[in-house]
Amino acid sequence: MNKLIIDAAKKNIFLMIIRNKDIYSISYENTKTNYEKLVILLNDFLNSKNLKIKDISTFYINIGPGSFAGIRNSISVIKAICLVNDVDYYCYSFQYFKNIKEVKYENIPNLCDKFDIKKNLINPIYIS
Secondary structure, three states: OEEEEEEOOOOEEEEEEEEOOEEEEEEEEOOHHHHHOHHHHHHHHHHHOOOOHHHOOEEEEEOOOEOHHHHHHHHHHHHHHHHHHOOEEEEEOHHHHOOOOOOOHHHHHHHHHHOOOOEOOOOOOEOO
16 A cells, blocks of 8 residues: 655645655645646656556645645645545644644554544645
C-alpha cells in the first residue's frame, strides 16, 4: 500500500510518500505558481520514485488552519484524483492531534486511524 500525504496549508507545499517501510518527502515553495501546478509537482515527485497516481492507495490532506489557496487547491486536486480512481482520502488537521507531543507526517495515517478521522469528509479550517 502506497500512501501520499499532502500539506499545502503551511509555508511550503509538502509531499510525502509512504511506500511499505520506505518514506520519501519533498517540499516546494508555497507560491501561487506552485499552487497552479500542484498536479505537475505531484506527478514529478511520484515519477521520481517510479510511481504513478494510480499506485497510491490512500491520500491524506491537511485541511488547515492555513492558507486558503493552498488548502482549496490541494483538496480540489486530490478529490478529483480520488473520484476518478475510486480511492479514499482523509482530511486531517494538526489540531485534531493536539494531545500528541510531537506529530510527524509519517505518523498521520496511524493517527487518522487512532482518532477515527472520517474518510472522504472535508471541513477546511482557513485562516482569515
